[in-house]
Amino acid sequence: MRLPATITALFLFAAVLFSAPATYGDTQDTITITDAWVRPTGQRAMSTAVYMTIANTGNAEAVLIGASSNAAEIVQIHKTSEENGIARMQPVERLPIAPGGTASLSPGGYHIMLIRLAAPLSAGDVIEVTLNFDGGGDITLPVTAGRP
Numbered sequence: 001m002r003l004p005a006t007i008t009a010l011f012l013f014a015a016v017l018f019s020a021p022a023t024y025g026d027t028q029d030t031i032t033i034t035d036a037w038v039r040p041t042g043q044r045a046m047s048t049a050v051y052m053t054i055a056n057t058g059n060a061e062a063v064l065i066g067a068s069s070n071a072a073e074i075v076q077i078h079k080t081s082e083e084n085g086i087a088r089m090q091p092v093e094r095l096p097i098a099p100g101g102t103a104s105l106s107p108g109g110y111h112i113m114l115i116r117l118a119a120p121l122s123a124g125d126v127i128e129v130t131l132n133f134d135g136g137g138d139i140t141l142p143v144t145a146g147r148p
């Protein structure tokens, strides 16, 4: 049986969506991303945060140096830290992940900040996030709104 190309493409897309943990891309076959999610927003929200676990299964250090998304105009790597009891977010230029190590992007710590959202995000909405790694590797993955 031969399936029409559009149906085949849908199956492939579904396979990408539902295979977890997944490795994305040829150039970054040593990076595995799990538990990605984006915090749903209210109707007037201008920003929100993306969380995930990034594992480096390679022999060399991997460094996350930036990100972009179809859901926001500005995307930054942020770190939340506490100063005198007040939580502050700061942009981070580089997030290194040691060989064999993981970076946990989770509430209260590192996150991918989406600024100037294109639209509010409800639970179940799916956006696309691209991670840029030092050395030229990009990884694009679908991210669903709501805690996994």
Ligand SMILES: [Cu+2]
Pocket: 049, 078, 079, 089, 090, 111, 112, 113
């Ligand atoms: Cu932030």
